[in-house]
Amino acid sequence: MQVALVTGANQGIGFAIAKQLLDKGLNVIVTARRQEKGEEAIQQLKNPRAMFCRLDLCDMGSIEACADFVREHVGQLDILVNNAGIAYDRDSDVPFAEQAAETVKTNYFGTENLCNTMIPLIREGGKIVFVASESGHLDILKSNELKSQFMDPNLDMITLNRLMNNFIRDAERGDLERNGWPKNAYGVSKIGVIAYTKALARVLKDRKIEVNCFCPGYVATRMTHGKGNRSPDEGARCGVWLATECQGRTGEFFKDNTPITW
Numbered sequence: 001m002q003v004a005l006v007t008g009a010n011q012g013i014g015f016a017i018a019k020q021l022l023d024k025g026l027n028v029i030v031t032a033r034r035q036e037k038g039e040e041a042i043q044q045l046k047n048p049r050a051m052f053c054r055l056d057l058c059d060m061g062s063i064e065a066c067a068d069f070v071r072e073h074v075g076q077l078d079i080l081v082n083n084a085g086i087a088y089d090r091d092s093d094v095p096f097a098e099q100a101a102e103t104v105k106t107n108y109f110g111t112e113n114l115c116n117t118m119i120p121l122i123r124e125g126g127k128i129v130f131v132a133s134e135s136g137h138l139d140i141l142k143s144n145e146l147k148s149q150f151m152d153p154n155l156d157m158i159t160l161n162r163l164m165n166n167f168i169r170d171a172e173r174g175d176l177e178r179n180g181w182p183k184n185a186y187g188v189s190k191i192g193v194i195a196y197t198k199a200l201a202r203v204l205k206d207r208k209i210e211v212n213c214f215c216p217g218y219v220a221t222r223m224t225h226g227k228g229n230r231s232p233d234e235g236a237r238c239g240v241w242l243a244t245e246c247q248g249r250t251g252e253f254f255k256d257n258t259p260i261t262w
Helices: 012-023 035-045 060-073 095-123 144-151 159-174 183-203 234-245
Strands: 003-006 027-032 050-054 076-080 122-131 210-214 254-257
Touching: 003 035, 012 027, 012 035, 012 076, 012 210, 012 234, 027 035, 027 060, 035 050, 050 060, 060 095, 060 210, 076 234, 095 159, 095 183, 122 159, 122 183, 122 234, 144 159, 159 183, 183 210, 183 254, 210 234
Parallel strands: 003 027, 003 076, 027 050, 076 122, 122 210, 210 254
Antiparallel strands: none
16 A cells, blocks of 8 residues: 655645545655644544654754654655645745745755655655645746756756755845845745756656646635635645656646646
8 A cells, every 4th residue: 555745734735635645545644843733633634544743844853753753654655745834924024034044944945855864765656746836936036047047957956955045145145136036935945846846856767756846726724824716625636646646747847737837
């Protein structure tokens, strides 16, 4: 029986993805940053194939402990769904430099650290899915040079990490506009996730691990304060399709089961 791990699965889109994977007969490791929230999610799912493991993307010790949990309880993974992430409200009084650092640290670097730790545990022919967003469209960048760097078909992880750190640095220095960045921490973090999807797909091609990302649309969740024209179940469907049904596609950005331009 296949095993999937879903990050940030205690609520919203992550919870819906976990539930739909369980409905398809998979074993699912539900992760959440807070122990009590994860345990509540397991109670709501009411499925013996659901397991909980605490996971904080900003804590390397937590990531390593989660990998140990996988080794001890299931051995390997077939599917890794990277859903966990944060977004600040537009009217937040937190200084933007802090927003930029925390958002990119969680959504991009935390996700990368998790993947680096879990990839050795993913079976050949497995799947990695990232919840991205059209908020991370390259059009939000104000510099053609930046766009070309992110779009480079040979972009490697070292260069991508440097680009993401440059955004944090420029936010701290007040140099965003001068260097072509938008004042949009969430959008830039998702640009990083989409670029990472494409780069990781190239790295894992020989292991036949398919790596894709998707935009769930405007979903009514806690992150959107309940606003949105889609339910979490609707927002989850493309991710579940990528994890279980889509075959032979890798390094692509999808919405509603269809590749979209970045």
